[in-house]
């Protein structure tokens with residue numbers, strides 16, 4: 001085994017990569033590394049996708065990059081190519097009734113604080129927690145991956161004759177390859193599809209579906225009972241926390257500032273909606289299917305999930321091609337309830353490694 005051969009490789013450095021790395025360490029399954037760029041600039045020869053770039057004033061900046069074109073008007077996807085991925089700007093919410101605590105125990109480094117009993121200024125109809133770092137700020141496990149990180153952007157993957165997978169990656173203009181018998185792709189929806197496109201795993205006419213629970217932001221102190229009863233989950237904020245969250249603050253304790261009524265509400269509804277894209281291989285282009293209606297504001301929940309290709313979920317898609325590749329993260333789960341998805345991501349990864 002030379003330096004570029006591993007038993008497994010994790011691609012990505014967001015929440016799902018943090019979880020996969022922790023399980024691999026716990027199980028001691030052999031030599032593994034995490035490959036992910038610390039900065040989108042490493043991949044800067046790609047195109048910038050301005051409509052997928054999503055930043056918050058007080059959080060580290062990132063951009064969406066890629067080699068495909070995306071013609072998806074009315075669809076809001078978030079793509080942050082950076083160490084930690086969305087963890088740099090997320091809320092850290094987790095549904096404590098739905099997460100399997102055996103798995104949470106493996107993920108040392110993140111502590112859930114209960115929303116309704118331990119946090120002032122946030123309220124919810126569900127048993128929610130916020131995952132925190134040791135210093136009490138909202139959890140970001142990106143830097144914890146540093147010690148096991150290859151700071152490169154994965155450009156392509158290829159199946160070799162002996163069933164191992166070869167990954168091609170880039171650090172600015174410097175190119176490398178790595179081999180492993182199993183690959184864990186912990187990419188967001190946009191980068192997962194970009195990688196499939198560059199790896200020639202998609203054909204013209206392939207149909208791709210993504211789902212989400214409908215979502216709405218509401219302002220004011222009173223919300224009609226009928227609106228709340230349409231929600232699986234609502235989260236209500238007092239003014240200082242609402243502003244802090246909006247700016248991307250990682251702080252949770254607003255002390256004496258946290259007075260007054262709840263004025264902003266995130267409403268995660270029961271209704272499930274989907275968007276369908278079609279891929280054109282010659283142009284390397286993803287576009288919305290013209291005859292199917294794009295649901296209004298699709299993606300505004302930023303908790304969309306479950307990539308399907310020609311009606312196959314993403315992991316069945318890899319399995320059918322004989323690839324020992326597993327996708328984790330928001331593109332691979334199918335939540336039964338609107339609200340946080342971190343609990344579904346943890347359960348999915350935990351279930352995979354407990355087998």
Ligand SMILES: Cc1cc2nc3c(=O)[nH]c(=O)nc-3n(C[C@H](O)[C@H](O)[C@H](O)COP(=O)(O)OP(=O)(O)OC[C@H]3O[C@@H](n4cnc5c(N)ncnc54)[C@H](O)[C@@H]3O)c2cc1C
Pocket residue numbers: 011012013014015016017035036037054078080081082083084085086087089090091092093094152153154155186187188191195302303328329330331339340341342343
């Ligand atoms: C503002 C915001 C708030 C949110 N709040 C919550 C919340 O409170 N609770 C909740 O459950 N969910 C929340 N979410 C949803 C959240 O995105 C997911 O729960 C979780 O962060 C998803 O993690 P992930 O690992 O699937 O993806 P990502 O966080 O997108 O991570 C993908 C990683 O892959 C890396 N990468 C991309 N391309 C490549 C490549 N080619 N090669 C190598 N690496 C690559 C990226 O740099 C990144 O590190 C929020 C999302 C946003 C945007």
